[in-house]
Amino acid sequence: MNATELNESELQNLKESLLFQKSSILNKSHEFKAEQSSVVSVADEAEAASQDIANNISIHLHERDRTALYAIEKALGKIADGTYxxxxxxxxxxxxxxxxxxxxxxxxxxxxxxxxxxxxxxx
Ligand SMILES: [Zn+2]
Structure with missing residues (x-):
């Protein structure tokens, strides 16, 4: 039983929309990282390599995208546990x-x- 007044198929559509937005933000972050990698120093690269990938992605995201990504993850979690x-x-x-x-x-x-x-x- 979901908390939302949305029906099952509407909820499914929203979930797909959230997953799509999430992947487009992540794709953007990869492009952004590719741009940045041509200008970072060797020391910065060594430091970046020691961080885990998720952390690394979020560091390279723009503030706005990072906030959106966090909200998307949270919404997906709520859909999963029925509190959406x-x-x-x-x-x-x-x-x-x-x-x-x-x-x-x-x-x-x-x-x-x-x-x-x-x-x-x-x-
Ligand atoms: Zn309120």
Whole structure:
């Protein structure tokens, strides 16, 4: 039983959309890394090689993409454990239309507006 008012096939579509967005961010990070590798020093390369791949990818991502990737991972986890669609701040159901427009949002409209009034969190 899912917390969301979305039906099974709508949820499946959102999941696919999330996976697609995730892979496009990861692909972008690989391109970005390829650009960077031509300019880094030998010392930097040795240091980078000692880090694990996931960590390395997130370091090379733009802040905005990193935030989105984190939100996507979290949304996928919620779909898996059946809590997807619940606002993280007030625990109310997030409207289905809002989830379809922004599948990885963690907040309902009211809570997002509340947060945006004092920060610029990417939603
Ligand atoms: Zn809320």
């Amino acid at each position: 669609g619940q606002c993280e701040a007030c625990s109310e159901m997030i409207a289905a239309r809002r989830l379809q427009a922004r599948p990885f949002t963690a907040l309902c409209i009211e809570c997002m507006e509340e947060q945006e009034s004092h920060s610029n969190i990417y939603q």
